[in-house]
Amino acid sequence: MSVEINRTGGRGPIDFNQVAPVKFPGFQMTDGPSYDDMTRCIHCGLCLQNCPTYRETGMETESPRGRLYLMRAFAEGTIEADNPNLHKHLDLCLQCRACETACPSGVRYGHLIEKTLDELNHRPEVEEKRRTPAQKAIRWLVFRQLFPKPRNMRFFGLASRLYQQSGLQSLTRRAGLLRWPVWKKLGLGKIGDLELMMPKISQPIFTAPESELVPARTEQRYRVALFSGCIMSVALAQVNEATVRVLTRNYSDVVIPNTQSCCGALNVHNGDRDYGQEMARRNIEAFEKAEARFGKLDAIIINAAGCGSTLKEYGELLANDPVYHERAERFARKVKDISEYLVGIKFNRDFGRLETTVTYQDACHLIHAQRIQKPPRVLLNAVPGLKLIEMRDSDKCCGSAGIYNVTQYDMSMKILDHKMERVAETGAGCVVSGNPGCHIQLQLGVRRSGINETRDEPVEVVHLVQLLDQAYRAGEAHD
Ligand code: SF4
Ligand code: SF4
Structure with a gap:
C-alpha cells in the first residue's frame, strides 16, 4: 500500500497551509511520526558502523538503515503489526541513538522507534499473538x-x-x-x-529530607532541584547523596521534591507512551509545587543520562496536551545533567588530590541523545592527580540500555564483553560513567570478565559525582 499525501491539487505552488498532515495507514491507534521524520533516511549507510547490533551481527536487518526500512514498511501498511520479523529486529535495537550522531540527514531514529513501538503496543493483535x-x-x-x-x-x-x-x-x-x-x-x-x-543494595534508600531543602555549604548563588530518580534512589543511593554534597559545595541550595516519581523513560522506550505521559504530568506538578514553595529554580538537576534525555523531551511527549504542553516545555528547558550544570556555573575548584587513573564510558543518552561529551571530561581533568585515560569506543553502548540486558540478555552480554576488553586495554583502575544502568552493567562486566584477577587493586566502577565528592573531601581534609 502506498502512502497518500494530500496535496492542494491544480497547478502552481502548493499552499502548505492547506496540506493536511500525512497519516500513515500503519498507525491506526496512535498519531505516528510525521511524514518528514519517517522519510528522511537517504540510505547512505554512514550510521552502520556506529550501531552496536550491526557491528555484532553484520546484518542489515540489525542496522539502523534496516530497521528504518522495516518501520517505514510498517507505517505504509506493507508489514502487519504482528509480523514476527518486525518485532525481532526492532526488539534487538538498544535504542542507544548512536545512529543519530552519525546521521548526516538528521534522522530522528529514537523518536521513530518510540512512536512505532507505541503503535505496536496499542494493537490488540500484538497483545494477543506476540506475548505469552x-x-x-x-x-x-x-x-x-x-x-x-x-x-x-x-x-x-x-x-x-x-x-x-x-x-x-x-x-x-x-x-x-x-x-x-x-x-x-x-x-x-x-x-x-x-x-x-542484581546490584548490591547496601545502603538505606535515598529519600528527600522532610524540609525538602538542603542548603548550600558555600556562598549561595543558585537554587536547583534534584530529580532523584527511581533506580538511582533505590540501587545507588550513595550517588544521589554525593550529588547533593557536590551541588551544595557549588553555591547551590538543593530542593528535593518528595512527590516526584520515575521519569517515565522505560515506559516511553517500551511502547507505553500513555503511562510515560502520566508520569511526566506528575513530575511537572511536583516541581511546580516546589517552585511555588521555595521560589524560582535555576535548574532541575539529573545525574542519570537516560532519565535526563527523557526529561528534556517532556515538551515533545506532551505536545498534544493543551493543559501541560507549555508547562512541559518550561520544565524541559530547566533540566540539566549534573556535569552540564557544573561546567555551566564555573564549578568550585577546591579539589584535593586523587592519585588515580580512570577511564570514562560515555552513557549513550548523554553523548548521543543529549550531545554532552566534554563537560564530564572537563570535570575529571580538573581534579589534581587524577589521570584520565581515554577508552577506545567509549561512545559505544555497554549493552545495558534500560531493561535490554534483561530482555535481550545474550546480545547485551556480547556487547558488554567487548566493552570490558576496551576497559582492560586502558589499564585504568576505575571506570567512570553517568548513568545507573551503565553503572550496574559495568559492575557486572568487571565480575564477568575476571579483569580483577590480572590486577593488584580491584577495578572500581563509580559515577562521576562520586569522584568529585571524593576530591572535595580530600580538599577539605587538606585545609
Ligand atoms: S539505536 Fe543503537 S542499536 Fe538501535 S539502530 Fe540505532 S545505533 Fe543501532
Ligand atoms: S539513518 Fe542517516 S546515516 Fe543511516 S542510512 Fe539513513 S540517512 Fe544514512
Whole structure:
C-alpha cells in the first residue's frame, strides 16, 4: 500500500497551509511520526558502523538503515503489526541513538522507534499473538506497578536488600535454585543469569529530607532541584547523596521534591507512551509545587543520562496536551545533567588530590541523545592527580540500555564483553560513567570478565559525582 499525501491539487505552488498532515495507514491507534521524520533516511549507510547490533551481527536487518526500512514498511501498511520479523529486529535495537550522531540527514531514529513501538503496543493483535501470559504479567508488573509507584519501588529495594543480606542470596546461588529446569518451562530460563546482575543494595534508600531543602555549604548563588530518580534512589543511593554534597559545595541550595516519581523513560522506550505521559504530568506538578514553595529554580538537576534525555523531551511527549504542553516545555528547558550544570556555573575548584587513573564510558543518552561529551571530561581533568585515560569506543553502548540486558540478555552480554576488553586495554583502575544502568552493567562486566584477577587493586566502577565528592573531601581534609 502506498502512502497518500494530500496535496492542494491544480497547478502552481502548493499552499502548505492547506496540506493536511500525512497519516500513515500503519498507525491506526496512535498519531505516528510525521511524514518528514519517517522519510528522511537517504540510505547512505554512514550510521552502520556506529550501531552496536550491526557491528555484532553484520546484518542489515540489525542496522539502523534496516530497521528504518522495516518501520517505514510498517507505517505504509506493507508489514502487519504482528509480523514476527518486525518485532525481532526492532526488539534487538538498544535504542542507544548512536545512529543519530552519525546521521548526516538528521534522522530522528529514537523518536521513530518510540512512536512505532507505541503503535505496536496499542494493537490488540500484538497483545494477543506476540506475548505469552508470563510476558504480559511482567510488563504489567514492571511498567505499571514497579517504576511508576515510588512506594512499590522502595518496597522492592528493601526486599532485595533483605534477600542479599539475610544469606538467602548466597543460599540460592549455592543450591542453583534459579537454574532448575522448571524456570525454563515457565519461559524464565535466564532467571539465574539475571539474578547475577542484581546490584548490591547496601545502603538505606535515598529519600528527600522532610524540609525538602538542603542548603548550600558555600556562598549561595543558585537554587536547583534534584530529580532523584527511581533506580538511582533505590540501587545507588550513595550517588544521589554525593550529588547533593557536590551541588551544595557549588553555591547551590538543593530542593528535593518528595512527590516526584520515575521519569517515565522505560515506559516511553517500551511502547507505553500513555503511562510515560502520566508520569511526566506528575513530575511537572511536583516541581511546580516546589517552585511555588521555595521560589524560582535555576535548574532541575539529573545525574542519570537516560532519565535526563527523557526529561528534556517532556515538551515533545506532551505536545498534544493543551493543559501541560507549555508547562512541559518550561520544565524541559530547566533540566540539566549534573556535569552540564557544573561546567555551566564555573564549578568550585577546591579539589584535593586523587592519585588515580580512570577511564570514562560515555552513557549513550548523554553523548548521543543529549550531545554532552566534554563537560564530564572537563570535570575529571580538573581534579589534581587524577589521570584520565581515554577508552577506545567509549561512545559505544555497554549493552545495558534500560531493561535490554534483561530482555535481550545474550546480545547485551556480547556487547558488554567487548566493552570490558576496551576497559582492560586502558589499564585504568576505575571506570567512570553517568548513568545507573551503565553503572550496574559495568559492575557486572568487571565480575564477568575476571579483569580483577590480572590486577593488584580491584577495578572500581563509580559515577562521576562520586569522584568529585571524593576530591572535595580530600580538599577539605587538606585545609
Ligand atoms: S539505536 Fe543503537 S542499536 Fe538501535 S539502530 Fe540505532 S545505533 Fe543501532
Ligand atoms: S539513518 Fe542517516 S546515516 Fe543511516 S542510512 Fe539513513 S540517512 Fe544514512
